[in-house]
Structure formats: structure tokens, C-alpha cells
Amino acid sequence: MQYRKDIKSGNDLSVLGFGCMRFPRTLGSIDMKKTEQLIQSAVEGGVNYFDTAYIYPGSEEALGTILDKNGLREKVYIATKMPIILTKGPDDFDKYFNKQLERLRTGYIDYYLMHMLTDTASWERLHAWGIEDWIAGKKKSGLIRQAGFSFHGSQGEFLKLVDVYDWDFCQIQYNYSDENYQAGVKGLKKAAEKMPVMIMEPLLGGKLTVDLPRQAAEIWKKADAEVTPAARGLNWIWDQKEAVVVLSGMGEKNQLEENIRLADKAAPGMLNEEDRELYCRVREIMNRSFKIHCAGCNYCMPCPQKVNIPGCFAAYNTSFSLGWIQGMQQYATSTGITSVEPSGPSRCVKCGKCEAHCPQHIPIIQSLKMVRSRMEPLPVRCGLAIFRRFL
Ligand code: SF4
Ligand code: SF4
Numbered sequence: 001m002q003y004r005k006d007i008k009s010g011n012d013l014s015v016l017g018f019g020c021m022r023f024p025r026t027l028g029s030i031d032m033k034k035t036e037q038l039i040q041s042a043v044e045g046g047v048n049y050f051d052t053a054y055i056y057p058g059s060e061e062a063l064g065t066i067l068d069k070n071g072l073r074e075k076v077y078i079a080t081k082m083p084i085i086l087t088k089g090p091d092d093f094d095k096y097f098n099k100q101l102e103r104l105r106t107g108y109i110d111y112y113l114m115h116m117l118t119d120t121a122s123w124e125r126l127h128a129w130g131i132e133d134w135i136a137g138k139k140k141s142g143l144i145r146q147a148g149f150s151f152h153g154s155q156g157e158f159l160k161l162v163d164v165y166d167w168d169f170c171q172i173q174y175n176y177s178d179e180n181y182q183a184g185v186k187g188l189k190k191a192a193e194k195m196p197v198m199i200m201e202p203l204l205g206g207k208l209t210v211d212l213p214r215q216a217a218e219i220w221k222k223a224d225a226e227v228t229p230a231a232r233g234l235n236w237i238w239d240q241k242e243a244v245v246v247l248s249g250m251g252e253k254n255q256l257e258e259n260i261r262l263a264d265k266a267a268p269g270m271l272n273e274e275d276r277e278l279y280c281r282v283r284e285i286m287n288r289s290f291k292i293h294c295a296g297c298n299y300c301m302p303c304p305q306k307v308n309i310p311g312c313f314a315a316y317n318t319s320f321s322l323g324w325i326q327g328m329q330q331y332a333t334s335t336g337i338t339s340v341e342p343s344g345p346s347r348c349v350k351c352g353k354c355e356a357h358c359p360q361h362i363p364i365i366q367s368l369k370m371v372r373s374r375m376e377p378l379p380v381r382c383g384l385a386i387f388r389r390f391l
Helices: 032-044 059-069 091-104 120-128 131-140 155-164 184-192 214-223 229-238 253-264 273-289 309-321 324-335 364-375 378-389
Strands: 003-005 012-014 016-019 049-051 077-082 109-117 144-151 169-173 197-200 243-248
Touching (some): 003 243, 012 016, 012 243, 016 253, 032 059, 032 253, 049 197, 049 243, 059 077, 059 091, 109 120, 109 131, 109 169, 120 131, 144 155, 184 197, 214 229, 229 253, 273 309, 309 324, 309 364, 324 364
Parallel strands (some): 016 049, 077 109, 144 169
């Protein structure tokens, strides 16, 4: 495992961090046995940074329970996040923070983030509620070691946010397909002058691996079939010295093992000009193929009408990257289109609840309309209407 220095605290952080948003699940609940094995193997492999959040269902409890049970708390750094989307006033800071300490079974948080700041206005609201004094108090009493923010917004807003407070670190979405999206490379470089930058969505929720468009997958295969799409995604980030920790949600042991092997060799400047040329070609294909920029994070869920929002968007994108038939197969599975109660776009009542939560700022209602017209054209709707008569 390679480690990079956190210039603010002096901590040596593993270049591979464990993203705890997508712990493996069985029948909707976190599979504790499998998760425990993954966390133990990650720590044995040198991973020392674990990133969770108040709003990741069951994640803080699972992480805290497993670290405590295995005596691993002091071997790792825990990063978790204040759910600013839920905070209604200054009293909520302590309410959520104390709950997080309890869930994580710990007396302090190593890396504490304001979750999903989108612009300076979202920071100003917290500022007016006294967040700076609150953080200072928590740091003084040792309950928070490093204070930072995670970001989903425009590059202009990110560049301003970097300067509004003396942050200890920040976390941005960054991958080879999103080089100029949100904070982008410009934001990464500017922030890295002042603080360590942690990277989330390095593989864009699987879109740079399992959901890679066919043409893009062929480019990688032709260049070197031994280098997997996951390796391409992670190496692109590790090549840049400004990225300190790259967070990956690893739900399978083989995935974890591969990432640890790759992290052993992670080094700034590891790519050459030929590699960079390939990334440009793949990026062009990705930009053409992915029509809706959904990262599959599930922040918009559950929808009160049970629309499977990320499932609809994934199938829609697949219908461009791998072809309509394959997209339709995926759509049929993820929306249960032939069942009595399908969870497709037609159920949407435009309440708007989902849009407020989407870190990618996707106009979900409008996008669901697009999905419906592509995935359920008139002949499909007629066929379904006839089919349902026999259900
Ligand atoms: S706007 Fe539609 S998709 Fe979004 S939460 Fe409301 S019903 Fe669900
Ligand atoms: S629509 Fe937005 S919130 Fe929902 S899964 Fe996609 S990126 Fe996440």
C-alpha cells in the first residue's frame, strides 16, 4: 500500500480509501459477516481511511460495530459527514454529531465533513448558525480532529468555497470521464495547494467498469487486456499527486484485492503520453454515450411513488452505450415493467422530493420523461397494456 501525506495533519493516508456507502447487502440489510471480512482484509492490506456518512443507511452502525469488535478503531481514520440537508438550525449540529459518535462507537471523529456543500450560499447558512464556533469547540475538545467538506456543484462555486474557511481537507467527485465536471482538475489543483483532497466516485458508480460502453471497453482491451477498466480508472487519479485518498466502494473480496494490488503501485507520474491519448479517446466515447449523468448514489431514494430513479437512468444510458435491446432488458428488470406494480417513470407525480437531494443536480422529473419516451415508445406501451389485461 502506498501512502500520501495529509499536509494539514501530517497523517500518512492510504492512497486507497474504503468508501462505506455501498456495503454488501442481503435482502436490503447490510451483510455484516461479509462486510466484516472486507473491512478486516482492507486493514490487513494497509487501508487506513474509511469514509461513511450519517445518511448512508446502516453504514455508520456497521462500520462502528465491526471496528469496535475487532479492536481496529485506533488503526484507522474514520471520515463521516454532517447531514447538512437535514439540519434545520444550530441545535441540530450536536444532535447529529452525538448520534454519529454513538453509531460509530467512538469518542472522536478523525475527518469530519460538511456533507454535500453545493455553493457558498449553503455554507453561509451554516455560518449564520455558528458552525465555525461549533467546529472550533469540537476541535478544542478533541472530538473532531480535521474538519472539511464534500462538494457537488459548479467549479466556480468550488473555487470560492475553498477560500471561505480554513478547511483541513475536502472531498470531490473526480474521474477521467469528469475531468472538467464539478470541481474538476482546476479545482483539484487549487484546493491541493492548501489542503489534502480526497476523491470520490473514481469509477463513477461502475460506469467506468461494468457499464463501460462497448467501444470504450474495446480500446482498453486492445491496448492491454491485462489492465482492467477499474485499474484504468484508479491509475488515472493516482497519477496525479494532488489526489491524496481515492475512495472506492468495494463490495466483493476480489474487487478489494485487486484495488489493494493496484494501490501498491500507485505513483504520481505513472502514466505516459500514450496512455493519456487512450484516456482522451475513451472520454470522448463516454461523453457521447452517457446522456444522464447519474452516479447511482441513491441519494434521491426512496421515491414515495416507488419509482426506481437510478435504475431508470442506468437502463436509459445502457440503451445508448450498449444498444436499445440491452437497455430495454435492463429497464424491464429494474422497473419490473411487466409486473402488476411497475416502478417505472409513469408513476412519477412530480412532487420534486428527489431533485432536492441529487448531488449531480439532474432535472429528475424532466429526465424521467425522456426515459419513458425512449424506453416505452407507443408499440411497447400498447403491448404492455394488452399484457396487463392477462395479469
Ligand atoms: S418527483 Fe417523481 S420520481 Fe421524484 S420523488 Fe416525486 S414521484 Fe418520485
Ligand atoms: S439521480 Fe442523482 S441522487 Fe439519484 S442516484 Fe442518480 S445521481 Fe444519485
